Amino acid sequence: MANNTGTAVWEGGLKSGKGTIATQSGTLDARFSFGSRFEEGASGTNPEELIGAAHAGCFSMFLSALLEGAGTPATSVKTVAKITLGKDDTGPFISKIALTCEADVPGISNDDFQQQAQKAKEGCPISRALASVPEITLQATLKGA
Structure with a gap:
């Protein structure tokens, strides 16, 4: 069976920080933040x-x-x-x-x-x-x- 890898990097504090999430295949390389995770309308994924x-x-x-x-x-x-x-x-x-x-x-x-x-x-x-x-x-x- 295949092994798949996801990677995340978070920089800074919880509310002021920012991060990226990526997949091994390179198909996904996206931003995420406190806002994109917990607030409506914020850009980025979660x-x-x-x-x-x-x-x-x-x-x-x-x-x-x-x-x-x-x-x-x-x-x-x-x-x-x-x-x-x-x-x-x-x-x-x-x-x-x-x-x-x-x-x-x-x-x-x-x-x-x-x-x-x-x-x-x-x-x-x-x-x-x-x-x-x-x-x-x-x-x-x-x-x-």
Whole structure:
């Protein structure tokens, strides 16, 4: 299996500092800051946004693989992962991830699609890595159903 690396550099204090996040492939080289992480409308990315993108991508690929394995390959699978931050006595934490998926899968019943979507939610590697998140929800819609 492939090993993948992400790198982050932070310079300065929490609120006045700034950082960069990059991927080994070079596909991502982005800025982040206190503002981009905790305030609305600030430019730059943040770790939670990247977790959302990773979760959406992983779920979509895993669902596609499950559907293909069941003999009903998808034409497309689009997933959005909305990450919600909460705060407790130890600080901020991811309190909820809401996955919303819309897929075009010819020849599958909605019941079978929902079963495969649930399997993908529980089994994709990013879902498994995020098992400590208190709530992960899934709303899966089959186009044309």
